[in-house]
Amino acid sequence: MLTFFALVMIFPFIYMVATSLKIPADTFRYPPRILPRDPITIAVEGFKDPLPLYYVEIQGQKQEYALAKSNIKVGQYADPGNPTITAERRLTEVKPTGGAMNQKTATINGKEEKLFDVEVDGKTIPMYLASQTTVGEFIDPKNPSSKVYQNVRLSTPVENLSSHPENYTNVVALQGIDRALTNTALVTILVVLGQLATSIVGGYAFARLKFPGRDSVFIFYLGTIMIPFVMLIVPLYQLMVLIGWTDRLAALIVPWMFTAYGTFLMRQHFITFPKEIEEAALLDGASRLQILTKIIVPASVPALATQATFTFLYAWNSFLWPLVIINVGNEKNHVLTLALNVLRGRASDSPNLILAGAAIAILPPLVVFILGQRFFVESVASSGVKG
Amino acid sequence: MTEIPNQSNKNPARQNEFILRLLSLWRGLFSVLAASGAIAPWLGIFPNLRLWQGLLLTTTLGLASIFSAIAAAEIIKRRHKGRTISLFIDYLGLVACILIILQVGGVFIGIDALAEVFGRSILFLLAAFVGYLISAAGDYFESRSTTQKILRQVGKWIVLIGMVLFLLTANIFQGLLAIINKLANPMGITAIVSLIIFGLALWGMWREPTASALKAKTNHEQMLNGWLFLSPNLLGFLIFFAGPLLLSFYFSFTDSDAFNTPKWVGVENYAKILNITIKPLAAPDQLAREALDIQVYDEVGRIKFGNGGILFGAEDKLFWLALRNTLVYALFAVPLSVIPALLLSNILNSKLPGMKFFRAVYFIPSIAAIVGISLVWQWLYNATIGYINYFITIGVEFWNNLFNTGLIDPKINWVSDEKTALLAIIIIAAWQTMGFNTVLFLAGLQNIPGELYEAATVDGAGPWDKFWRITLPMLAPTTFYVVSTTTIQAMQVFEQVFILMNPPEGPNNSTITLVLYLYRSGFQNFKQGYASALAWVLFIVIFGLTLIQFQNQRKNSLYE
Numbered sequence: 001m002l003t004f005f006a007l008v009m010i011f012p013f014i015y016m017v018a019t020s021l022k023i024p025a026d027t028f029r030y031p032p033r034i035l036p037r038d039p040i041t042i043a044v045e046g047f048k049d050p051l052p053l054y055y056v057e058i059q060g061q062k063q064e065y066a067l068a069k070s071n072i073k074v075g076q077y078a079d080p081g082n083p084t085i086t087a088e089r090r091l092t093e094v095k096p097t098g099g100a101m102n103q104k105t106a107t108i109n110g111k112e113e114k115l116f117d118v119e120v121d122g123k124t125i126p127m128y129l130a131s132q133t134t135v136g137e138f139i140d141p142k143n144p145s146s147k148v149y150q151n152v153r154l155s156t157p158v159e160n161l162s163s164h165p166e167n168y169t170n171v172v173a174l175q176g177i178d179r180a181l182t183n184t185a186l187v188t189i190l191v192v193l194g195q196l197a198t199s200i201v202g203g204y205a206f207a208r209l210k211f212p213g214r215d216s217v218f219i220f221y222l223g224t225i226m227i228p229f230v231m232l233i234v235p236l237y238q239l240m241v242l243i244g245w246t247d248r249l250a251a252l253i254v255p256w257m258f259t260a261y262g263t264f265l266m267r268q269h270f271i272t273f274p275k276e277i278e279e280a281a282l283l284d285g286a287s288r289l290q291i292l293t294k295i296i297v298p299a300s301v302p303a304l305a306t307q308a309t310f311t312f313l314y315a316w317n318s319f320l321w322p323l324v325i326i327n328v329g330n331e332k333n334h335v336l337t338l339a340l341n342v343l344r345g346r347a348s349d350s351p352n353l354i355l356a357g358a359a360i361a362i363l364p365p366l367v368v369f370i371l372g373q374r375f376f377v378e379s380v381a382s383s384g385v386k387g
Numbered sequence: 388m389t390e391i392p393n394q395s396n397k398n399p400a401r402q403n404e405f406i407l408r409l410l411s412l413w414r415g416l417f418s419v420l421a422a423s424g425a426i427a428p429w430l431g432i433f434p435n436l437r438l439w440q441g442l443l444l445t446t447t448l449g450l451a452s453i454f455s456a457i458a459a460a461e462i463i464k465r466r467h468k469g470r471t472i473s474l475f476i477d478y479l480g481l482v483a484c485i486l487i488i489l490q491v492g493g494v495f496i497g498i499d500a501l502a503e504v505f506g507r508s509i510l511f512l513l514a515a516f517v518g519y520l521i522s523a524a525g526d527y528f529e530s531r532s533t534t535q536k537i538l539r540q541v542g543k544w545i546v547l548i549g550m551v552l553f554l555l556t557a558n559i560f561q562g563l564l565a566i567i568n569k570l571a572n573p574m575g576i577t578a579i580v581s582l583i584i585f586g587l588a589l590w591g592m593w594r595e596p597t598a599s600a601l602k603a604k605t606n607h608e609q610m611l612n613g614w615l616f617l618s619p620n621l622l623g624f625l626i627f628f629a630g631p632l633l634l635s636f637y638f639s640f641t642d643s644d645a646f647n648t649p650k651w652v653g654v655e656n657y658a659k660i661l662n663i664t665i666k667p668l669a670a671p672d673q674l675a676r677e678a679l680d681i682q683v684y685d686e687v688g689r690i691k692f693g694n695g696g697i698l699f700g701a702e703d704k705l706f707w708l709a710l711r712n713t714l715v716y717a718l719f720a721v722p723l724s725v726i727p728a729l730l731l732s733n734i735l736n737s738k739l740p741g742m743k744f745f746r747a748v749y750f751i752p753s754i755a756a757i758v759g760i761s762l763v764w765q766w767l768y769n770a771t772i773g774y775i776n777y778f779i780t781i782g783v784e785f786w787n788n789l790f791n792t793g794l795i796d797p798k799i800n801w802v803s804d805e806k807t808a809l810l811a812i813i814i815i816a817a818w819q820t821m822g823f824n825t826v827l828f829l830a831g832l833q834n835i836p837g838e839l840y841e842a843a844t845v846d847g848a849g850p851w852d853k854f855w856r857i858t859l860p861m862l863a864p865t866t867f868y869v870v871s872t873t874t875i876q877a878m879q880v881f882e883q884v885f886i887l888m889n890p891p892e893g894p895n896n897s898t899i900t901l902v903l904y905l906y907r908s909g910f911q912n913f914k915q916g917y918a919s920a921l922a923w924v925l926f927i928v929i930f931g932l933t934l935i936q937f938q939n940q941r942k943n944s945l946y947e
Contacts, residue, residue: 002734005727006748009822013751015774016763030772182506186498202620210606211613217621224628228879228929230902231922234638234915235631238645243490249502250495258623288612317756319882320902324910333499337758344762344886351766358759369754370747 013362020356021163027351037159042066042141053158056138056148065138070152074135077118077127080106087120087127094118097126167356174347176331177360180339184316184361187252187335191315192308194257199307203266204292208278218267221260230320237324249333251325256315262307269303270296309368316365336361403596407462410591413584414459414473421452437648439637451476462601470592470601474611477588482622484582491575492566500565501557508556511549518545639919649916656920662702663687671696687711706921708896709904710928716813716900717877717932723817724824725870731821732828733858746829749822757819761886764815768801768887775801802887805897812883812898820876824869831865832858867940871933878929881906901925 014034019027022036041050044066051066072090079085096103097115104115106128113128136152139145172178205211206218236255237246245251273296281291297304319337326333328342340357347353425448427433428441436444454472461469489495522542569575591597598608639656643649666678668689675686675698684700687707701707731749735742752760767774776798783796801811839857848856859866881902885891892899892907905925909918 002731002745005731006745009749009752009818011774012760012763012767012818013755015767016759019766028772030777032772032774032777178506179502182509183502185509186502186505190498198620198623201616205613205616209609209613209616211610214613214617217617221624224632226875226930226933227632228875228926230879230881230905231635231926232628232631233905234643234909234919234922235634236627237910238634238638238643238915239627239631241645245495248496249498253498254495255623255627258620258627260624260628263620288616292616313754317758319756319758319885320906323885324906333502337756340756340758340762341886344765354762355766358756358762362755362759365754365756366751369751 016355016359016362019351020167020353020359021165022167022352023164024350024352035161036163038162038164039157039159044068044139044141044144046144051139051141053141054136054138054152054155055158056150056155058148063140064158065148066141067136067152067155068139068144068147069137071134072137072149074133074149075129076131076133077116078130079125079127080108080113080115083130085120085125085127086130087118089118091132164352167352168360171343171347171353171356171360174353175339175343175357176334177336177339177343177357179332180334180336181360183249183333184335184337187249188312188315190253191256192311194253195259195262195311196304196308198258199262199266200297200304201292202263203270204288204296206263206267207270207273208275209288221264224260225264233321233324236321240325246325247327247330247333248325252318252322252335259311262311265307266303269300273299312368313365399596403600406591406594406597407465407600410473410588410597411459411462411469413588414455414462414469417476418452418455418459421448421455425449425452451479465601467601467603467607470598470603471607471611473592474589475614477585477592478615478618481582481585481589482618484578484585487578488570488575488582491572491578492570494566497562497565500562504557508553511553511556513549515546515549515553518542518547518549521545635919635922638916639923641916642914643916643919644913645915646913652916656917657924659702659917660706660920660924663707664700666698666700668696668698670694673698675700705896705899705904705907706901706924709899709901712809712897712899713878713880713901716809716816716880717874719810719813720816720820720877720880721870721873723813724820724873725866727817728821728824728869729828729862729866732825732832733854735825735829736832746826749825751822752819753823755819757882758886760819761815761883764811765802765887768811770798770800770803773801775799802889803894805894808888808893808897812880812887815883815887816877816880820873824873827869828862828865831862835861863940867936871936874932874936875929878925878932901928 018034018036023038026033026037040053042053043050047068051068053064053066055062056065057063074088075091075094077087077089077094094116097117098104104126105112106115106126107113108128115126115128117124118127119125133151135149136155138148138150138155206214240246240248240251245254277295278291281295286294317337318335319341322335322338323341326335326338328338331339331342334342340354340361343354343357347357425445428436428444433441455476458469458472458476462473463469519542522539524538524542570579638649640651640653641649642652642655662683664679664684668678668691671689671691671694673696675681678698679686679700683702685702685704687699687701687704688711689696689698699707735746766772770776779799780796783794786792787794799807801807835858839861840853843853843857879902880900884893884898884900884903885906888898891903901921902925905918905921908914908921
C-alpha cells in the first residue's frame with residue numbers, strides 16, 4: 001500500500017520527464033507508453049534515404065520490413081455482372097475498357113460507372129471501381145525484391161528506446177526559458193538572502209533584547225501571519241505603480257524580503273539558545289551584532305537552512321504576483337512560472353516541449369529539497385506544530 | 388607637568404559640550420525644516436500629489452518636527468529622552484535618504500540590467516559558493532590542523548576570485564557609473580548631502596561621551612539596540628505589509644481603477660457583492676426573468692421541489708458562483724488531503740526500514756511549482772491520450788472481464804466538462820498537499836508518549852481502539868493546525884485553475900474561484916476598488932472558517 005501511494009505520488013514526475021524526451025508523434029500515441037521511443041529506419045540498397053521499419057505478417061509470422069513507398073492507390077474492382085467477383089489492383093495497373101478516349105460504362109445501382117480491364121486468373125474482365133484505399137509497399141531489407149502491400153496506418157512500426165534531450169534546447173529557443181531561469185535564480189537568491197538577514201536581526205531583537213513596545217509589536221506581527229497575501233495584491237500593485245516598479249524585477253524582490261512568519265520562526269529558535277553564553281560574551285565586551293554574527297548564527301545553521309529552503313521554494317514557485325506585476329509582453333523579465341504560462345499557449349500542440357519547460361521549473365527545487373532534506377522534513381514538522 | 392592632564396581632561400569636555408550644543412541646534416533647525424516641509428504640500432507646489440500622499444507627508448513631517456523640537460529641549464536639559472528621540476529621527480532620516488538615493492540612482496530598477504548579464508556571471512557566483520563550502524569543509528578536519536588550514540586558504544581564495552569575476556562579468560563599473568550619473572541632479576545631491584548630515588548627527592549622538600553626558604543607562608542601550616535590530620524588518624513590514632493593508636481597506640470604499648484619482652463610494656462595493664435575493668418559483672423550470680428583477684439580479688442557482696422551488700438571485704452572480712466553487716473545493720480538497728495523510732502517517736510511524744525514503748517521496752509533490760504541476764496534470768487529464776482515462780479504461784475492462792458486466796468506459800472530458808472540472812482541480816490539490824500533511828502528522832505522532840500505548844496494550848485494547856482512543860485525541864492540536872492551514876490554503880486556490888482551465892473560469896463558470904475572480908476584477912477589468920472589497924470579504928470568510936475550527940477544537944479538547 002505504501003508503495004502504491006508512493007507510485008501515485010511520483011507518477012506525474014516520471015511522466016513529465018519521460019514525455020519531455022519524446023518526439024511529438026510518440027506523445028500522441030494511444031494507448032500511451034511511459035518510455036520515449038523512436039521508429040527505427042534502415043538503409044536499403046537502391047534507396048537514397050534510410051527507410052522506416054514496420055512489422056508485417058507473412059504466413060502468420062511477424063517480420064520486419066521497410067516501407068519503400070507509401071500512398072499507393074489501390075482500387076477494389078468488381079464485376080458489374082457478378083459483384084461477388086472482385087479483385088484488388090493498383091490504379092496504374094488497369095487500363096480503361098475500350099481505350100482512354102472511348103471508355104465504356106455500365107450502370108450499377110442507378111449510377112453510371114466507368115469500366116476497366118482487369119485481369120483475373122488470366123482472363124480479362126471489364127470491372128468497375130467499387131472502392132479505393134491507399135497502401136504502402138513494404139520490402140524485405142535483405143531482399144528488396146520481396147514485397148508486401150498493406151495499410152501503413154494500421155501497421156506497427158519497429159521502435160527502440162531513445163531520448164530526445166534536444167527538446168530542452170528547443171524549448172529554450174522557443175520561449176527564452178534560459179533567461180527566465182536566470183531571472184528566477186536571481187530573484188530567489190536575493191529574496192532568500194534578504195529574508196534571512198531581516199528575520200535574523202528581527203528575531204534576535206524579539207528573542208533577546210528587552211525594550212518597551214517589543215511585546216506589542218510582536219503580537220501585531222503574530223496577528224498578521226494569518227492574513228492571506230491576496231489581501232495586499234491591489235494596494236501593493238498601486239504602490240509599485242507609484243514608485244515606478246511595475247514590470248521590474250525589483251518588484252518581485254524587495255517587497256518579499258520582509259516576513260512576519262520567518263521572523264516569528266527565528267524568534268522561536270533564538271529563544272531556546274542558552275543565555276549564559278551570550279552574557280559571558282557581553283562581559284567580554286562583545287557588541288550585540290558580534291554576538292549575533294559570531295555566536296548565534298553559526299550555531300543556528302539547521303534552522304536557517306530550513307527557513308532558506310522554505311523561502312527558496314516560495315520565491316521560486318510564486319506565480320500570482322509576477323503575473324500581476326510583470327507584463328506578458330515583457331519576456332525579458334519573465335520568471336519561470338510566467339514563461340510556462342506563455343509557453344502553455346504557444347506550444348499547446350507539443351506536450352513534449354511544454355513538459356520539458358515544466359521539468360526545468362520543477363527540477364531545481366527538487367535538487368534543493370534533496371540536498372536540504374536532512375534538516376528540512378524534520379524541522380518543517382516541528383516548527384509548524386509548535387508554532 | 389600637572390597642566391597637561393588637566394588640559395587633556397578639559398579639552399574633550401569642552402569638545403563634548405560643543406557637540407551637544409551643535410546637536411541641539413541641529414534638532415531645532417530640523418524641526419523648522421520639517422515643519423515647512425509639512426506645510427509645503429498645501430501651498431500647491433506639487434500639483435501631482437494625491438490627497439493621501441499629501442496627508443501622509445504632512446503627518447510624518449509634522450510629527451518629526453514636533454518630536455525634534457521636544458528633543459532639542461530635552462538635550463538642553465541634558466536628559467536621555469532627547470538622545471533617544473534624536474537617534475530615532477536621525478536614523479529614520481538616514482534610512483529615507485538611503486532609500487531615495489537607491490531609488491533615484493536607479494539601483495532597484497538596475498536589477499533588470501543585472502538580470503541581463505546574470506546568466507553569464509552566475510557561474511562565478513556558484514564558484515564562490517563552492518569556495519565557501521571548501522573552507523567550511525575545513526571544520527571537519529579539526530584534528531589535522533594543516534589540512535584545515537590549507538582548505539581554509541584555498542576556499543578563501545576561490546571565494547575571492549569568484550566574487551571578483553562575478554562583479555566584473557556583472558558590469559559592476561558600468562553600473563556604478565550609471566548610478567553616479569543618475570544621482571547628479573538636484574534631487575540626488577540633496578539626498579546625498581542630507582545623508583551625510585544625518586550620518587554625522589547619528590555619530591555625534593551615539594558617541595560614548597555624548598551618551599554619558601545625557602546619562603545613558605544599560606537599559607537605554609538595550610532599547611536602542613532592540614529597535615535598531617528590529618528596524619529593517621519593521622520598516623519593510625510597515626511599508627510592504629501594514630501600509631498596503633490599510634490602503635486596501637481604504638480602496639475597498641472607493642472606485643479606484645489604478646490610474647485615476649479614486650472616488651469615495653462608501654459601502655457601495657460591499658453592497659453590490661452581498662446583494663442577494665431569494666424568490667419562490669411557481670414552476671421548477673420557470674424562467675428567471677419572470678421571478679426576478681433582472682435589471683438588478685442574475686440567477687445564481689435554484690432548488691427544485693414538488694411543482695415549485697426556490698430561486699437564488701444576486702447582483703454579482705460571479706462572486707456567488709466563485710464563493711460556491713471555492714467552498715465546494717475546500718469541502719472536498721481538505722478532507723481528501725487530511726484523512727489519507729492521517730492514515731499514512733500512522734503507517735509510516737512504524738520503525739521499519741525505508742520509512743525515511745517513503746516520507747521523502749510523499750513530500751515531493753508539495754515542493755514542486757504548482758504551475759509546472761498543473762501543466763503535467765493537464766496532459767494526464769487529456770481525454771483521448773491522457774493516462775487518467777487510460778487507467779480508467781483498463782480498470783473498466785478488467786472489471787468487465789472479472790464480473791462479466793457491461794460497464795461502459797466513461798471517457799471523461801475532465802477539464803472541459805463542467806461536471807468534472809472542479810473535481811479535476813480537487814484531485815490535484817489532494818495529491819499535492821497530502822505529503823506535506825503526512826509529515827506534519829508524523830511530527831505530532833512522535834510527540835505522543837509511548838507509555839500510553841503500552842498501558843493500553845496491558846488493558847487489552849486493539850489497534851483500532853488505540854487509534855480512536857489515544858492517537859486521535861492526542862493528535863488534536865496537530866489536526867487543528869493541519870486542517871486550518873489546509874483550509875486557508877484551499878480558500879486561496881488560483882494557480883491550478885488558471886493554468887489547467889481554458890478559459891480559467893472553466894466551462895460555464897464551473898471553476899471560477901474567489902481569488903480568480905479577484906484577479907479578474909482587479910487586473911483585467913481594473914476595478915481595483917471592487918477587488919479590494921472582494922479581498923476583504925475573502926478574508927472574513929477565511930477568518931470565520933478558522934474561528935469555527937478553533938471553537939470546535941476547544942470544545943473537543945474539553946473532553947480530554
